[in-house]
Amino acid sequence: MSDAVSILDEVAAALEPYGLVPRGGLVFDEVDQAPPPGEGMIAKSVVLVGHYGSSIWPHFMEWRQWHPNMIDPLDAWSKQALSEIAADFGAKSVFPSDRPYLPFQQWAGRAEGLRTSPLGMLIHPEYGLWHAYRGALLFDHPVAFPTHHAPACHPCDTCAEKPCLSTCPAGAFNSASFAVDSCRHHLAGPQGATCMDGGCLARLACPVGRGHAYAQDQQRFHMAAFAGI
Ligand code: SF4
Ligand code: SF4
Known part of the structure; x- marks a missing residue:
């Protein structure tokens, strides 16, 4: 080595x-x-x-x-x-x-x-x-990393609609903050079942890399962990 x-x-x-x-x-x-x-x-x-x-x-x-x-x-x-x-x-x-x-x-x-x-x-x-x-x-030593080139374009810069910011049924996201209490309150109620079963709708709304979205049982695991269930 x-x-x-x-x-x-x-x-x-x-x-x-x-x-x-x-x-x-x-x-x-x-x-x-x-x-x-x-x-x-x-x-x-x-x-x-x-x-x-x-x-x-x-x-x-x-x-x-x-x-x-x-x-x-x-x-x-x-x-x-x-x-x-x-x-x-x-x-x-x-x-x-x-x-x-x-x-x-x-x-x-x-x-x-x-x-x-x-x-x-x-x-x-x-x-x-x-x-x-x-x-x-x-x-404890400097690893020699291969040269990487930063992506030429940040995906969000060319995403005019920004559906991630408008999809949350609890309105938990805006461009400046995440209202975690609004999200958790929504998840705790009957309307939250869609997110709890299938994953965060705001995250799922992003068109980039959608084919790599986590499998449903993984989504459910992460949502339960986030909601503290
Ligand atoms: S939807 Fe995806 S690409 Fe568009 S602004 Fe949101 S995170 Fe960025
Ligand atoms: S999990 Fe559901 S309620 Fe929470 S931020 Fe995502 S879309 Fe909104």
């Missing part, structure tokens, strides 16, 4: 059985500063780990059969998978749920050149809103 580029290839191979992929990364500098040293590691670079579409879902569901009744099971699955892989690579795994929060969204935007949609989540030019980051690997 001495060659930095081959490390990315080997990380990709280690992630593949989980349906996870490396999603770029960055070498820390004065602008993108490393997180505080933890457990002896001074991080020099970070590799983001996540998925596109529903690639993790069958792997997570199989694991879940053997790990019932876990609190926040997707986070637990991610931590188990990435902690084992990190140990194999002499890296340190970190997660979006860690406290204090790490700047995952900032790292992710830099790693893949993605920008934020009006819904607050990053939008990918191919996968739209149907992708996520499950964690990251910190390395």
